[in-house]
Amino acid sequence: MNQQEYIDLQAECNTLRGMLAGIPEDRVLSRASLELRLEELEERLADSSALEQEPVKAVLTFSGRPVSGSKGVLAAFAAKALSAFSEAITAVGASHHATLAPTGPVPNRDQYQMMITGTARGSFGFQLQESSAQLEFYQDSTVAKALEATRSLLDGSIGVDDEQLAEAAADMDQRALDKIRGFVSILNDHDATCSLMHADKSFSFRNSGQVRRSLERLSQEYLSESEQALSIRFGGALPHKGSCEFQIEDSKEWLTAKIGPGVENPDAINDHRNEMVEAKMLITQAGRGRPRYKLLELPRWATGDPKVAEP
Numbered sequence: 001m002n003q004q005e006y007i008d009l010q011a012e013c014n015t016l017r018g019m020l021a022g023i024p025e026d027r028v029l030s031r032a033s034l035e036l037r038l039e040e041l042e043e044r045l046a047d048s049s050a051l052e053q054e055p056v057k058a059v060l061t062f063s064g065r066p067v068s069g070s071k072g073v074l075a076a077f078a079a080k081a082l083s084a085f086s087e088a089i090t091a092v093g094a095s096h097h098a099t100l101a102p103t104g105p106v107p108n109r110d111q112y113q114m115m116i117t118g119t120a121r122g123s124f125g126f127q128l129q130e131s132s133a134q135l136e137f138y139q140d141s142t143v144a145k146a147l148e149a150t151r152s153l154l155d156g157s158i159g160v161d162d163e164q165l166a167e168a169a170a171d172m173d174q175r176a177l178d179k180i181r182g183f184v185s186i187l188n189d190h191d192a193t194c195s196l197m198h199a200d201k202s203f204s205f206r207n208s209g210q211v212r213r214s215l216e217r218l219s220q221e222y223l224s225e226s227e228q229a230l231s232i233r234f235g236g237a238l239p240h241k242g243s244c245e246f247q248i249e250d251s252k253e254w255l256t257a258k259i260g261p262g263v264e265n266p267d268a269i270n271d272h273r274n275e276m277v278e279a280k281m282l283i284t285q286a287g288r289g290r291p292r293y294k295l296l297e298l299p300r301w302a303t304g305d306p307k308v309a310e311p
Contacts (some may be wrong), residue, residue, distance in 0.1 A: 004225040006045070013041050036293055057198075058114070061087060061125025063131035063206065064192035073124045076265055077190050083125065084186050086114060088179040092172060093146035099262045099296060100175040123195070147198045153180060154196070154203050157214035162289030165217060170284045170292035171258055174225050181218050185231050187211050223286050226295065244295060254266065257281060257293035265298065272301050 011260040016038040023031050066077035093112035094100060100107075130143040131138045149172065156165035169177060187194060193205035205211050216222060230257065235245035235254060259266045260282065277299040285291040 009045055013045070014039060016041070018122060031283075049160050056130045056141045056147065057117075057130045057197075058147055058289045059120045059125060059197040061120050061123045061195045061197075062130060062232055063194070064187075064190070066192050067124050070121045070124055077186075077192065078126075079182065080186050081190075081192070081194070082116070084179070084183040088150060088176070088183050089114060089143065089146045089181040091176040093142045094144060095173045095176040095261075096142060096149075096171070097261050099260060100173050102175060112146060114143065125195070134226040144199070147196075148201070150180060151196055151198060151201060151203045153177075153218075154184075154205075154214065156182075157217045158205070158210045162287040164310075165223060166284055166289045166292050168288040169223055169225070169286065170294060171283065174289055176225070177218070177225065181215070184211060184215050184218060188215050216278050217286070221285070225282060225284050227280060227282055230281050231276060232279050233267045233274050233276050234279075236273055237266045239266040246279070246293075255293060260294050260296045262297045263295055266295075268298060275302055277301060 016034055020031060020034050020038070023034070025031075062073055062078070062081065066074040079097040088108050089104055090112040094106045094109065096196050098107045106112075114128045114130050117129045117195065118129050119125070130141060149168070153165075153172070156168040159165070171272075172180075186192075186207070187205070188211050191208055193208060193211055195204040196203065205214070231249040232246045233249075236248065237244035237259065239259065244257050244259055245254050246257060249255055278298045280296045282294040282296055283291050284294070
């Protein structure tokens with residue numbers, strides 16, 4: 001149940017209470033169906049044990065050629081930049097729940113949208129907030145995760161540590177990375193910089209040189225992603241941590257892969273340990289850094305019966 005559904009249930013309960021207040025107690029039959037419905041809704045509300053969460057907020061500000069101090073920003077640039085940033089957050093958020101196709105509609109894109117709630121001064125920018133209707137009770141916000149993942153990738157893109165950059169990119173698919181590249185490209189084209197503040201963390205491009213560096217390190221030539229079918233054997237999976245261990249054929253090195261959202265039953269890996277299979281992996285590599293792996297789907301097991309793992 002999300003917050004909007006909870007609010008709707010509360011409103012319906014209040015309506016039913018108002019209706020019952022206008023029906024005399026002795027009209028038992030007239031009251032029965034309303035009382036039954038009210039009891040049902042109150043049970044659903046009680047079962048949710050719901051406490052409303054604060055919507056996730058962020059501040060995105062711009063500096064550079066399109067910005068006039070704290071007075072304003074060129075509308076054409078702001079529209080482009082905000083649209084690109086919003087598309088990036090949507091793609092990153094959606095990629096945490098599904099493997100995105102290179103083109104076409106983003107699944108459940110409405111769940112990853114943000115609203116402009118005000119302007120931000122200093123350099124000129126905007127206050128952003130996720131819609132309260134998107135929030136699930138007792139679950140981490142996907143928009144918050146997308147903001148943090150985007151901030152982490154941008155931070156890695158202006159540094160010198162290829163391992164940091166690859167690790168930040170490893171949980172994103174190609175489409176999400178392309179959207180972030182698109183946002184940075186707009187900044188570069190307009191000789192602009194930006195700052196992103198979310199929760200207790202922030203990121204800033206200090207100058208246009210950092211924007212160019214970011215674009216170079218985020219390029220497909222430097223930060224590469226490819227889907228490959230690898231002959232491997234699994235050592236096991238830790239679904240609660242979202243990872244699994246494996247060895248590539250003819251290698252003695254044990255590697256770790258993240259488990260992608262397309263893997264519906266990762267526990268099955270533990271029933272087929274040490275069985276040689278062909279697995280579809282997303283391989284992410286920055287510069288000359290170590291590759292990162294993400295398992296995209298369960299392989300077709302060689303046998304229908306689980307293979308007993310060797311001690």
